[in-house]
Amino acid sequence: MGAAVTEMVFSRAAFRPPPARTFVVDRPYVLxxxxxxxxxxxxLAVVTxxxxG
Known part of the structure; x- marks a missing residue:
């Protein structure tokens, strides 16, 4: 049996996220x-x- 939890905390303080980056996969990889x-x-992720796409 398994479980997963995602927790996020937000604040009203000024927050500017970093600019988005592009991740290009042009060969097989494992994460x-x-x-x-x-x-x-x-x-675990595998892209063969x-x-x-």
Missing amino acids: RVLDTRTGWAVF DPSL
Whole structure:
């Protein structure tokens, strides 16, 4: 069994987000978000053919 939590806190203070960046994938890649305390992968994404969109 698993669970996920997303928590966001907002404030009325002036906040200007950084400019958006473009991430271009032109070859296969793997993205892994790792919990460094346990060594467990929290999130894993694999793109084998980026031309498929």
